[in-house]
Amino acid sequence: MRNIAIIPARSGSKGLKNKNIRLLNGKPLISYTIEAAQKSxxxxxxxxxxxxxxxxxxxQEFGASVxxxxxxxxxxxxxxSWDVVKDALLNYKKLGKEFDTVALLQPTSPLRKHYDIINGYDQMRRKNANAVVAVxxxxxxxxxxNTLPEDESLQNFIKEELIKSPRQLLPKYYRINGALYIVKTNYLMSTENIYSEKCFALVMAKENSIDIDDEMDFIIAEALMRSNLN
Incomplete structure (x- = not known):
């Protein structure tokens, strides 16, 4: 099975200038994703x-292909990002290179580890999945x-049956963390929605899931890198 990792890193971020190459703990942000892919x-x-x-x-200095x-x-x-991925796969096909799977790795997830990627591919094999997405x-x-009305009233903001419910008894909710998407290429090129049949979750640790979007995220990521949590 031939696998390609695609790391989308356009210039001109509106939120943080040159975010993808900004130094994080002494290295360009994008380098952490390249190194995780290599180490996998x-x-x-x-x-x-x-x-x-x-x-x-x-x-290229960190060993990626461009x-x-x-x-x-x-x-x-x-x-x-999927438009970018599909275009890249078509360009590689013109170069005579085709792949069985593609892993979309956002550079804004620098705390994602190599073993998260390995676990994602293991999940794909176990489930015979078309796609695996990290959450x-x-x-x-x-x-x-809830939403707020114009007068900012909190009347009926929370359902009555939840008011006295201990937090520990609430059901667990998950979010897509943006760190890892693995998709079979044939499936990807034939669909507009990967979240359908045979798409499964990979549950990642919260401390590996930070998605850098603003200055506060950078501060948190650096703090986690210097702690024992990551």
Whole structure:
């Protein structure tokens, strides 16, 4: 089975400038994802999809492949990661390289470990899955969440039967953490929705699941890296 890891890293992040190559604990953010993919030992190709020559050089310094740059049309805010992945697979096919699975690894998940990737592929084999997507337990139950009216009244904000329920008795909820998506390539190229038949979850630890989007996330990630939690 031939596997490719695709790490999408376009330039021009609106939230944090050059977020994907910003130094985190002394190394470019993207390097942690490249190294996790390398350490897993699962990939025939580790490809960084970027529209930036600067990003490409940094990715190559850490051992990733960048045989072509992403088209500018695919480097805008309204393009999904799956559009980028499908385009990359088609470009690799033109180069004579085809793959059985693709792992989408977001560079904004630097605390994802190599064993998380290995566990994802193990889950795919166990379940004979078309797709495996990483999730983690949510910090706060959505049962304690609601919208607010214009007058900000909390009347009926929480269902009456939940008011006296101990937190420990509430059902566990999970969220997609963005750290890992593994999909069979034939399935991916034939669907617009991977969350259907034979798509399964990989439950990851919360401390491995941080998704860096703003300055506070950077601070938390650095703190976790320096602690015994990660």
């Amino acid at each position: 030992g699962l990939f025939d190709e580790i490809f960084v999809s970027t529209d930036s020559i600067e990003y490409a050089k940094i990715a 045989p072509f740059l992403r088209n500018k049309e695919l480097a805008t805010d309204n393009i999904s 983690c337990e949510v910090d706060h139950s959505p049962l304690w969440c």
